[in-house]
Amino acid sequence: MTTRSISRRRFLAGTAAACTAGTIAPLVRPTMAFAADGATEHTLVLVLLEGGLDGLSALVPAGDPDYGAQRPTTAIADAQAIGVDATFALHPALAPLNDLWADGLIAAIPALGTPTRSRSHFYEMAVVAGGRGGRSGDGTGWLARHLLTRPGGPPVTLQGVSCGAAPALELIGDPRAFHVPDLASVGIGGWDPTRLPAVESALAATYAATVPALANPAAVAVDAVARLRAVDAVDTPSQAAYGSDPWASQLREVGQLIRAGVGMEAAVVSFGGWDTHKAQGGADGQLATLLGRLASAIATFTTDLQDRLDDITIVVLSEFGRRVAENGSGGTDHGRGGLGIVVGGGVRGGVRGPWPGLDPASLDEGDLAVATDVRSVLAEVVRGRLGNPAIDQVFPDFAPTPLGFA
Amino acid sequence: MRATSGDGVAIASQQPLSGDALVSHVARRATFGLTPALLTEIRSSGVDDWLEQQLQPSEIADNKVEEKLRRLRDLDGTPADFRARKMFGNQVTADLQVAAVVRAVESNRHLLEVMVDLWHDHLTASSIKEPVSWHLPLYDRAAIRPHALGRFSDLLRAATMSSAMLEYLDTASSAAPKVNENHGRELLELHTVGRAAGFSQADVAGAARALSGWTLDPSDLSVTFDPARHDPAPGTVLGWSTSGRSGRAAARDLPSLLEHLAHHPSTARRIATLLARRFIADAPPEAVVASIAEAYLAAGTDLAATLRHLFATSEFRRGGAVMVRRPLDLLAAQLRATSAILDIPNSVERATGQGDQSTLGTLSAFRRATDAVDPFADPLLRGVAPQRPIASSIIYGLRHNGQPLFGASNPSGHPLTGARWSSGDALLRRWTLGAFVAQDALPGIAIDPTLVAATATAAGPSVDALAKRCFGSSPSRATRDGALVAMGCAEGDPIDDPQQLRQALAFLLAAPEMQLR
Numbered sequence: 010m011t012t013r014s015i016s017r018r019r020f021l022a023g024t025a026a027a028c029t030a031g032t033i034a035p036l037v038r039p040t041m042a043f044a045a046d047g048a049t050e051h052t053l054v055l056v057l058l059e060g061g062l063d064g065l066s067a068l069v070p071a072g073d074p075d076y077g078a079q080r081p082t083t084a085i086a087d088a089q090a091i092g093v094d095a096t097f098a099l100h101p102a103l104a105p106l107n108d109l110w111a112d113g114l115i116a117a118i119p120a121l122g123t124p125t126r127s128r129s130h131f132y133e134m135a136v137v138a139g140g141r142g143g144r145s146g147d148g149t150g151w152l153a154r155h156l157l158t159r160p161g162g163p164p165v166t167l168q169g170v171s172c173g174a175a176p177a178l179e180l181i182g183d184p185r186a187f188h189v190p191d192l193a194s195v196g197i198g199g200w201d202p203t204r205l206p207a208v209e210s211a212l213a214a215t216y217a218a219t220v221p222a223l224a225n226p227a228a229v230a231v232d233a234v235a236r237l238r239a240v241d242a243v244d245t246p247s248q249a250a251y252g253s254d255p256w257a258s259q260l261r262e263v264g265q266l267i268r269a270g271v272g273m274e275a276a277v278v279s280f281g282g283w284d285t286h287k288a289q290g291g292a293d294g295q296l297a298t299l300l301g302r303l304a305s306a307i308a309t310f311t312t313d314l315q316d317r318l319d320d321i322t323i324v325v326l327s328e329f330g331r332r333v334a335e336n337g338s339g340g341t342d343h344g345r346g347g348l349g350i351v352v353g354g355g356v357r358g359g360v361r362g363p364w365p366g367l368d369p370a371s372l373d374e375g376d377l378a379v380a381t382d383v384r385s386v387l388a389e390v391v392r393g394r395l396g397n398p399a400i401d402q403v404f405p406d407f408a409p410t411p412l413g414f415a
Numbered sequence: 416m417r418a419t420s421g422d423g424v425a426i427a428s429q430q431p432l433s434g435d436a437l438v439s440h441v442a443r444r445a446t447f448g449l450t451p452a453l454l455t456e457i458r459s460s461g462v463d464d465w466l467e468q469q470l471q472p473s474e475i476a477d478n479k480v481e482e483k484l485r486r487l488r489d490l491d492g493t494p495a496d497f498r499a500r501k502m503f504g505n506q507v508t509a510d511l512q513v514a515a516v517v518r519a520v521e522s523n524r525h526l527l528e529v530m531v532d533l534w535h536d537h538l539t540a541s542s543i544k545e546p547v548s549w550h551l552p553l554y555d556r557a558a559i560r561p562h563a564l565g566r567f568s569d570l571l572r573a574a575t576m577s578s579a580m581l582e583y584l585d586t587a588s589s590a591a592p593k594v595n596e597n598h599g600r601e602l603l604e605l606h607t608v609g610r611a612a613g614f615s616q617a618d619v620a621g622a623a624r625a626l627s628g629w630t631l632d633p634s635d636l637s638v639t640f641d642p643a644r645h646d647p648a649p650g651t652v653l654g655w656s657t658s659g660r661s662g663r664a665a666a667r668d669l670p671s672l673l674e675h676l677a678h679h680p681s682t683a684r685r686i687a688t689l690l691a692r693r694f695i696a697d698a699p700p701e702a703v704v705a706s707i708a709e710a711y712l713a714a715g716t717d718l719a720a721t722l723r724h725l726f727a728t729s730e731f732r733r734g735g736a737v738m739v740r741r742p743l744d745l746l747a748a749q750l751r752a753t754s755a756i757l758d759i760p761n762s763v764e765r766a767t768g769q770g771d772q773s774t775l776g777t778l779s780a781f782r783r784a785t786d787a788v789d790p791f792a793d794p795l796l797r798g799v800a801p802q803r804p805i806a807s808s809i810i811y812g813l814r815h816n817g818q819p820l821f822g823a824s825n826p827s828g829h830p831l832t833g834a835r836w837s838s839g840d841a842l843l844r845r846w847t848l849g850a851f852v853a854q855d856a857l858p859g860i861a862i863d864p865t866l867v868a869a870t871a872t873a874a875g876p877s878v879d880a881l882a883k884r885c886f887g888s889s890p891s892r893a894t895r896d897g898a899l900v901a902m903g904c905a906e907g908d909p910i911d912d913p914q915q916l917r918q919a920l921a922f923l924l925a926a927p928e929m930q931l932r
Contacts, residue, residue: 127544130543130545131544131545131822132544134824135824135825145604148835176840184839185838186840187840197843198847199850199851199921201918204918211896211901212897212922214897216842218891218892219891222739222837223837223842223927226837226838226839230839230843234843
């Protein structure tokens with residue numbers, strides 16, 4: 010192997026070529042026998058919309074008398090929107106979700122947010138992920154705390170999985186949580202693929218002989234690589250055409266992991282590009298395109314997994330909402346009250362939670378006020394959908410407001 | 416590797432280390448990793464004298480590093496300068512991140528660099544709030560570095576009253592009558608007394624009042640006290656009271672509170688615990704924490720004196736606890752072990768930002784979708800990477816391993832202890848990092864080529880020689896066997912290809928011995 014032959018991409022992992030070429034002798038023979046050890050049949054799929062979704066354009070308060078005046082170029086007109094009730098309508102680009110909405114399987118929670126007011130992307134992402142309303146606590150993520158406190162069998166290797174470029178902050182603190190940049194390239198990078206089988210065996214043997222603080226996670230690493238490679242090796246066809254959209258591809262991989270029964274209880278995926286400061290558009294345009302991609306990816310995923318939709322909960326969140334008044338660039342700046350969406354078989358759909366309104370007296374420094382703490386949504390999912398009663402440990406020092414969707 | 420009882424638990428019955436074992440232990444704990452020259456230096460000075468030298472960094476010449484760092488011109492940047500250049504996040508801190516690694520790898524002031532790293536987390540000001548990044552080079556050079564081995568009370572005052580911290584924890588935007596309590600709470604909970612002190616909401620409010628009025632001058636972003644923003648209402652904080660002064664005189668309240676907090680017994684315990692967790696064990700014995708806290712108070716919060724006490728304790732001298740290196744420690748140790756050359760091009764123009772905050776705001780440094788896998792495709796690194804390949808290697812390598820420098824995800828900073836850094840997926844990334852270093856696959860970084868020059872030596876002795884270089888000692892049996900398997904060699908096979916030596920090195924840089932400090 011020469012230096013030049015290692016692509017940057019291999020920084021994340023180096024086994025993709027070897028897998029396709031069939032040159033890998035896995036440490037553990039791929040089988041489908043992993044399903045039995047999962048503690049629950051239910052899978053949470055957390056979709057994070059990075060950049061700050063303009064909730065007012067997704068679940069449009071078309072019936073709010075103050076809406077149109079605040080959005081001269083970006084408002085979604087009544088005629089263009091899909092009616093929900095006297096106050097709300099869905100953005101037309103969300104049409105792929107119409108059937109799920111009509112079946113009552115989608116709950117939408119407007120005016121959702123955090124108690125902090127930084128309006129900073131990364132800061133608010135960390136606040137949402139920490140589940141402590143902005144307090145540092147022990148630095149763990151709420152999802153990790155759920156996985157460590159949930160009832161049922163012992164923890165399994167891949168119970169919490171995050172996709173994308175970096176590990177999900179929500180899973181910090183769960184020693185078994187696993188970050189999977191993409192399924193095709195799981196493993197150790199930087200090695201000549203022909204040496205990898207020997208290298209993996211050697212690392213497994215060497216680490217097995219060392220202190221538990223290293224031997225245990227090394228066993229997890231080796232086990233996870235084998236399990237994930239098994240997913241790749243066994244035939245788990247996705248039944249729907251996901252197309253080439255990278256967001257849809259991420260959900261397709263999540264679907265593969267669910268079908269393969271690797272014991273995954275929660276998956277975190279992130280979709281970027283929602284920071285629409287300029288040329289946001291209305292019924293068409295930049296944001297409409299994003300919403301269309303989101304709706305299409307979710308609809309395809311739920312069609313793919315429709316035979317087990319009762320055991321799946323999709324939660325869509327963003328770090329903050331956007332300002333009520335549009336700016337001079339035809340876009341919207343960072344605000345507070347946003348939107349959350351919960352999808353799943355058995356979800357009691359519809360608009361949930363209070364609506365503070367858009368009249369100037371109700372706004373919070375020009376933002377839609379936060380009427381529902383994001384932790385209330387998550388707590389209801391954790392207790393009502395994932396069957397974990399330990400809300401005081403998952404969301405310490407917080408009294409959730411019941412929303413009634415789970 | 417030394418025998419241990421497991422997760423971060425020191426073995427009480429173990430005898431103090433001596434001879435080469437003590438030299439190696441001190442080098443692992445008090446520096447960013449072993450080099451052959453370092454071990455020789457500690458041996459020839461003697462452990463006690465060497466530690467004493469390290470406690471007085473201003474007496475240690477470091478010309479080579481200082482000369483090299485002069486090429487990183489954004490290290491001297493001011494907040495107003497970065498604002499004018501419309502730079503954010505990694506664009507601002509690229510030089511600072513490169514400098515942190517250069518110093519960790521090459522500085523003669525080993526202990527100072529370890530302490531600077533520690534304080535940047537204990538007193539986190541993070542670029543995740545975009546405007547904070549403008550202040551971070553100044554924060555590093557004016558608040559953290561001058562006081563890292565000085566008095567904690569000076570460090571606390573410099574950090575608390577820095578433009579970076581005032582911006583990060585919202586004091587800059589806090590104004591009477593509704594003062595923002597964020598900074599007041601973190602000052603108590605994270606920076607000083609900690610939760611164990613049992614402070615109340617009234618204490619938090621009192622601290623927030625003392626902080627109020629301190630803000631940034633919009634013209635040049637310098638720190639200033641604005642009496643009109645100060646909340647003059649009376650308040651108390653753990654036995655300290657506001658002065659009741661008004662106008663500009665109220666500016667004296669904050670330094671007075673910080674002095675009180677720095678000397679508070681709960682702060683002493685908290686700092687003692689921090690130092691013990693960095694140098695002794697993840698879960699240090701209660702007795703040694705108490706003795707370090709006592710030394711801290713007796714020394715008037717002088718950190719060099721406190722560390723002098725710590726280094727003399729039997730708990731430190733016994734070693735034995737398993738402590739996992741953080742990603743920066745790991746990368747630095749790998750680069751030190753391989754005498755890596757860190758290439759800082761001499762003729763680099765100052766980078767400029769690509770646009771305003773709104774477009775940069777979309778570029779999440781944390782969780783980009785898969786299109787950010789290639790560091791050169793990451794827009795956050797545009798304007799940095801082409802001129803400084805090493806910057807993308809460092810920024811991307813550490814971010815990928817969960818420790819984006821100067822970009823912690825919350826005010827408690829990157830955690831110190833092992834669990835975060837040794838999960839299963841973390842180990843995969845750490846193993847990958849070792850292979851990339853050994854293969855010279857990180858742009859701008861190259862290992863000493865003589866390390867992997869093919870010789871006539873057989874495989875077994877070649878592994879031993881490289882292990883000695885990486886660990887300062889012979890490899891464990893399991894590591895030695897593993898390296899041979901990874902190379903595909905038997906003990907006596909002749910080495911005729913440098914690539915075989917790179918493979919041996921890649922395995923050793925990923926071995927258990929490399930993961931621990």
